[in-house]
Amino acid sequence: MKLLILGFCLFGMVTAEMKECKGVLFESEQYMCCNGVIGHRPPCGTTSDHQCCRDQPFNSRNFLCCNGNLDKRMAASPENDKCCGEFGFDNTSHMCCTGIIHRRPDEGAADNHKCCKNVAMSNLSQKCVNGHVVPKY
Numbered sequence: 001m002k003l004l005i006l007g008f009c010l011f012g013m014v015t016a017e018m019k020e021c022k023g024v025l026f027e028s029e030q031y032m033c034c035n036g037v038i039g040h041r042p043p044c045g046t047t048s049d050h051q052c053c054r055d056q057p058f059n060s061r062n063f064l065c066c067n068g069n070l071d072k073r074m075a076a077s078p079e080n081d082k083c084c085g086e087f088g089f090d091n092t093s094h095m096c097c098t099g100i101i102h103r104r105p106d107e108g109a110a111d112n113h114k115c116c117k118n119v120a121m122s123n124l125s126q127k128c129v130n131g132h133v134v135p136k137y
């Protein structure tokens with residue numbers, strides 16, 4: 001009986017892939033190493049979705065890591081989820097001006113949307129003069 005249990009445990013240890021985290025061995029199916037810290041993998045997603053936000057494991061399919069802060073993805077397409085400082089935003093509807101998230105101006109397309117210091121403007125009818133938005137004409 002003892003031998004059987006031992007055999008089972010050895011088998012289990014052989015199949016689970018062990019990895020090293022700062023010199024400490026861990027089982028890599030359930031755990032992962034982030035910044036030298038062993039943490040539980042997120043409950044969902046595949047191994048490639050599992051990433052590190054500083055020392056915290058997270059599912060990159062649903063979350064975005066912005067300067068060490070986790071934020072929920074919002075955009076219809078993952079490449080449009082961008083960080084503005086510590087916060088995530090959808091770059092199709094919003095823009096980031098020196099750390100402040102703004103709705104994009106109604107006028108023009110993304111190419112026309114500019115930051116004037118921390119304010120969003122459209123270069124079609126506005127310009128930025130000494131850090132102030134002024135009408136163009």
Ligand SMILES: *[C@@H]1O[C@H](CO)[C@@H](O)[C@H](O)[C@H]1NC(C)=O
Binds near residue numbers: 082091111
């Ligand atoms: C957001 O979208 C604009 C226009 O498509 C692009 O030029 C810009 O680089 C994007 N911003 C970021 C932070 O990727």
Ligand SMILES: *[C@@H]1O[C@H](CO)[C@@H](O)[C@H](O)[C@H]1NC(C)=O
Binds near residue numbers: 111112123
């Ligand atoms: C607005 O900015 C875009 C991209 O930088 C530029 O190509 C375009 O000529 C500008 N439009 C006007 C009206 O200034």
